[in-house]
Amino acid sequence: MNTFHCACGNRVYFENDRCLACKRGLGFLPDHLCQAALEGPGPVFEAHGPDGLIGHYRKCRNYSQHQVCNWMVPADSDDSFCMACRLNRIIPNLDKPGNREKWLNVEREKRRLIYDLLRLGLPFTAKRDDPRTGLAFAFMEDQEPNQEFVDADWSGGKVFTGHANGLITINILEADDAAREAMRQRMNEASRTLLGHFRHEIGHYYWDRLIQDSEWLEPCRQIFGDDRQNYSAALKRHYREGPPADWQQGFISAYATAHPWEDWAECWGHYLQITDALETAHAMDMGIPQPQDFDHLIETWTHLSITLNLMNRSMGLRDAYPFVLTNPVIDKLRFIHRLIQETASP
Numbered sequence: 507m508n509t510f511h512c513a514c515g516n517r518v519y520f521e522n523d524r525c526l527a528c529k530r531g532l533g534f535l536p537d538h539l540c541q542a543a544l545e546g547p548g549p550v551f552e553a554h555g556p557d558g559l560i561g562h563y564r565k566c567r568n569y570s571q572h573q574v575c576n577w578m579v580p581a582d583s584d585d586s587f588c589m590a591c592r593l594n595r596i597i598p599n600l601d602k603p604g605n606r607e608k609w610l611n612v613e614r615e616k617r618r619l620i621y622d623l624l625r626l627g628l629p630f631t632a633k634r635d636d637p638r639t640g641l642a643f644a645f646m647e648d649q650e651p652n653q654e655f656v657d658a659d660w661s662g663g664k665v666f667t668g669h670a671n672g673l674i675t676i677n678i679l680e681a682d683d684a685a686r687e688a689m690r691q692r693m694n695e696a697s698r699t700l701l702g703h704f705r706h707e708i709g710h711y712y713w714d715r716l717i718q719d720s721e722w723l724e725p726c727r728q729i730f731g732d733d734r735q736n737y738s739a740a741l742k743r744h745y746r747e748g749p750p751a752d753w754q755q756g757f758i759s760a761y762a763t764a765h766p767w768e769d770w771a772e773c774w775g776h777y778l779q780i781t782d783a784l785e786t787a788h789a790m791d792m793g794i795p796q797p798q799d800f801d802h803l804i805e806t807w808t809h810l811s812i813t814l815n816l817m818n819r820s821m822g823l824r825d826a827y828p829f830v831l832t833n834p835v836i837d838k839l840r841f842i843h844r845l846i847q848e849t850a851s852p
């Protein structure tokens with residue numbers, strides 16, 4: 507993630523909605539990928555950067571009404587929501603205590619995901635504009651049975667985080683740190699984050715959009731395996747038997763062994779995470795160069811991730827990146843890198 511500058515010159519960050527130096531309100535302009543200082547009484551604001559006026563914008567409705575977004579909408583747009591909030595199909599029931607806080611966390615991580623897509627130039631449209639190839643989000647919670655009508659074989663209204671045909675569902679319990687950590691331990695995962703879920707699930711979306719009907723499908727099968735094996739049977743087997751003993755040789759995570767689609771989504775998520783972290787390090791003047799090519803990217807990331815882990819140990823925390831990039835995993839990441847380089851238009 508890049509860092510930004512307020513019109514007053516102060517460094518500001520992606521999540522900020524106010525400049526602590528000049529006290530002006532801030533709004534993120536997704537069409538310029540930058541923060542801007544807002545001037546005027548609104549609802550249409552002048553958006554200023556360090557070099558002057560950028561344009562006229564309104565606050566996203568989730569910004570002005572709910573304070574769960576800090577993105578802006580061009581003043582001449584017909585939309586009341588920003589390009590990230592337009593993708594929402596279902597949001598949590600805000601009458602229920604605690605849900606607003608969970609939604610706030612979910613929206614923050616979702617915007618980081620959308621920033622990933624914008625910085626890489628990955629194509630996406632809203633499902634409301636294109637039901638066939640569009641993208642949408644449903645942020646849902648498990649349903650309690652209605653006691654009056656509960657019947658013996660009620661299997662529970664459980665919400666599963668996942669992707670189906672462009673719709674990404676997130677169980678908002680994942681926004682509760684304690685619940686998510688308990689789940690991580692139960693699933694024996696090295697890491698489990700809300701942002702990681704978003705980055706994994708969007709991988710499934712891009713498999714559908716960029717791989718399945720393209721000339722990339724065969725080369726993809728060469729590297730990730732044959733995706734025509736039965737998906738639900740493969741997942742059942744994974745949950746029953748666990749990963750093969752030597753999984754670390756060829757996979758980024760135990761879950762990636764379940765099916766080639768999961769391997770793909772896991773690697774896709776790592777690619778977004780790695781490139782985002784490298785951008786952050788570059789933006790923060792850590793002496794990290796802009797990667798010149800893929801090999802350089804991996805080399806730089808290896809150094810940076812070890813540094814991050816050692817820093818975390820200095821702080822008494824768990825490793826930030828508890829993963830090993832073996833050669834087969836690097837080849838998978840290389841494939842994703844090439845695909846994005848050749849199909850995206852930043």
Ligand SMILES: [Zn+2]
Pocket residue numbers: 512513514515516525526527528529530543
């Ligand atoms: Zn300022």
Ligand SMILES: [Zn+2]
Pocket residue numbers: 566567568569575576577587588589590591592
């Ligand atoms: Zn918004």
Ligand SMILES: [Zn+2]
Pocket residue numbers: 706707710767768771
């Ligand atoms: Zn998946």
